[in-house]
Amino acid sequence: MSLSLFDSKAQAVRAFAPIVPGQVGIYLCGPTVQGAPHVGHLRSALVYDQLRRWLTVRGHNVTLVRNVTDIDDKVLDNAKQTGQQWWALAYRYELEFNSAYSALGIQAPTYEPRATAAIPEMIEIIQRLIDNGYAYVADDGSANVYFSAGKWADYGELTNQRITEMESSDDGEQRGKRESHDFALWKAHKPGEPESASWHTPFGDGKGKGRPGWHIECSAMSTKYLGTKFDIHGGGLDLRFPHHENELAQSRAAGDEFANYWLHNGLVNVSGQKMSKSLGNSIFASDLLDAGRGIAVRYYLGSAHYRSVLDYHEGVLDEAESAVSRIETFIDRATRRLAGTKFAAEPVAAAQLLSVLPTEFVSAMDDDLAIPAALAALHETVRGGNSSLDAEDLPAAANALVEVHAMTEVLGINPQAWQAAAHSGTTGGAAKDEALETLVVSLIAERDAARAAKDFARSDAIRDQLKAAGIVLEDAADGTHWSVS
Numbered sequence: 001m002s003l004s005l006f007d008s009k010a011q012a013v014r015a016f017a018p019i020v021p022g023q024v025g026i027y028l029c030g031p032t033v034q035g036a037p038h039v040g041h042l043r044s045a046l047v048y049d050q051l052r053r054w055l056t057v058r059g060h061n062v063t064l065v066r067n068v069t070d071i072d073d074k075v076l077d078n079a080k081q082t083g084q085q086w087w088a089l090a091y092r093y094e095l096e097f098n099s100a101y102s103a104l105g106i107q108a109p110t111y112e113p114r115a116t117a118a119i120p121e122m123i124e125i126i127q128r129l130i131d132n133g134y135a136y137v138a139d140d141g142s143a144n145v146y147f148s149a150g151k152w153a154d155y156g157e158l159t160n161q162r163i164t165e166m167e168s169s170d171d172g173e174q175r176g177k178r179e180s181h182d183f184a185l186w187k188a189h190k191p192g193e194p195e196s197a198s199w200h201t202p203f204g205d206g207k208g209k210g211r212p213g214w215h216i217e218c219s220a221m222s223t224k225y226l227g228t229k230f231d232i233h234g235g236g237l238d239l240r241f242p243h244h245e246n247e248l249a250q251s252r253a254a255g256d257e258f259a260n261y262w263l264h265n266g267l268v269n270v271s272g273q274k275m276s277k278s279l280g281n282s283i284f285a286s287d288l289l290d291a292g293r294g295i296a297v298r299y300y301l302g303s304a305h306y307r308s309v310l311d312y313h314e315g316v317l318d319e320a321e322s323a324v325s326r327i328e329t330f331i332d333r334a335t336r337r338l339a340g341t342k343f344a345a346e347p348v349a350a351a352q353l354l355s356v357l358p359t360e361f362v363s364a365m366d367d368d369l370a371i372p373a374a375l376a377a378l379h380e381t382v383r384g385g386n387s388s389l390d391a392e393d394l395p396a397a398a399n400a401l402v403e404v405h406a407m408t409e410v411l412g413i414n415p416q417a418w419q420a421a422a423h424s425g426t427t428g429g430a431a432k433d434e435a436l437e438t439l440v441v442s443l444i445a446e447r448d449a450a451r452a453a454k455d456f457a458r459s460d461a462i463r464d465q466l467k468a469a470g471i472v473l474e475d476a477a478d479g480t481h482w483s484v485s
Helices: 039-057 073-082 086-103 119-132 214-226 237-253 285-291 294-301 316-338 350-356 359-366 371-390 394-411 415-423 430-452 456-468
Strands: 004-007 012-015 023-028 061-066 135-137 145-147 183-188 209-212 229-236 258-265 268-270 310-312 471-476 479-484
Touching: 004 258, 023 039, 023 214, 039 061, 039 086, 039 229, 039 258, 039 268, 039 285, 039 294, 039 350, 039 394, 061 214, 073 086, 086 285, 119 135, 119 145, 119 183, 119 214, 119 237, 145 237, 183 214, 183 237, 209 214, 214 229, 214 237, 214 258, 229 237, 237 258, 285 294, 294 316, 294 415, 316 371, 316 394, 316 415, 316 479, 350 394, 359 371, 359 394, 371 394, 394 415, 430 456, 430 471, 430 479, 456 471
Parallel strands: 023 061, 023 229, 229 258, 268 310
Antiparallel strands: 004 012, 135 145, 145 183, 183 209, 471 479
């Protein structure tokens, strides 16, 4: 079986075939850095991290481009309200996004271009559109430039809409627009806006200054790094219209073939309600990461099928923590029991992961990234491995351990990798993990001393104290081991 993905443009699951065998180019619409990241941003980035990891396991060399929109109406407005330079505000939030991505084990993109670094490419595409008759400079003599949506016969092909059925374009710029569905490619500089947020262009009277519209940014950045035809364009479902529809139209009208597949991840609800600023129910990345370990937050965010709605409600992180702990406990238990035996083995190399993954797991991942089914295969292997350890069937336990290692590595939830990262200080939980380790080891030592003195009331009290905190003890011949339940 080969990988199949749901193409939003075709509205169907399609067998995935890269343009160049063994090479995959992915463009992901990244954040507009106007404010702090929320759970929706994290989920979207994680979905494409899962896709990238699986494509890599499948033997592809993946180039993933995730942009940063650092110039935008909202960036300028928020900077003005807070008295900051717009570029300082944008950079501050860009760092917050990257910190949150890192805390979840999301691999850094191959390239992470900022919109402000692709201005020449945007102007070049706009000029092509003007020359091709699909864009026009505003009639008022300003530097405003609009895409003429009605002239592009295929406008609406991504979302399967007719232009007469669409809402009028409302991108905050109306001066000189001829038709209601036309959208801004370039916005003339306005009085009161900082001079640093404008670039000279050949549009208008030849002296026009301004800045890019939102949609043209991604057309320029994607083709700059991936070429005029590339494999996958991804983003959240909320970007499908108008952002991605407009991207596709302007890119095709400019003469670029553009993306071969369009992927869209589902949105996030909070207790059954759509998460939105107006409802005041936004869950910010900092809140989520403060509420649980990074590995548990990653497990939760990646546990639903990427096209489905992910619901956040009280208890979801506890459920994720319990699931991760079951995996951790098996790995620790199996590693200890197999140590020193002929069944002890080193983790499988990245290039060999596919060869040891269970068939059910591979089939799930190939089926449009069916992560829930992949997780079911993982937990079934954990259960089987524990049963093998109980029965002292060491060959079966060793095989289960190898498979669990491989599956968790693919999903980015390998507990040993997270522990290593924590101790090296590359995740935000390093200090917390070390503090917990110190406290638990101290209590275990006190319990050992109580047992040696036959003070069983005290030793039982310590066990109960740890159990109440979610710490499970396992007494073995080589000492007492602990895990989070």
